[in-house]
Amino acid sequence: MHESNKLSLEQEFSLRSFETQVQRMSREQAQQFLVKLYEQMMMRETLYKSFLKQEWGIEPSPEF
Template sequence: MEQEPSIQLSLEQQFNLRAFEEQIKGITLEQAQVLLSDLHRQLLVREAYFKHFIRQNLLGDPSPGID
């Protein structure tokens, strides 16, 4: 696993993390698998948005749409 960079979460992010941890304490294995799959999909979508933003705004690529 990659080592995370030394970036601190904001107080709001820390609060949201704690709330999420409390929320998932009692879920089943099946619910956890669905949640993990959904989170992974969201990370992939976020990555696609970042790539699109970089291509359009920093590299001047006029291609429409998000991969």
């Protein structure tokens, strides 16, 4: 793996903590959590795409 793709020490710790939390979940809780996590990932992707379009001048900035 390229050096810039490695996790920081803080991220490694966070990952281990997350792993412990997931191991304590029931199967049903884990399945619900995964669906919610996937939804949030899609929302983040949509926000990134929108931001990039605005920055590249492809899409006008929203009026507030």
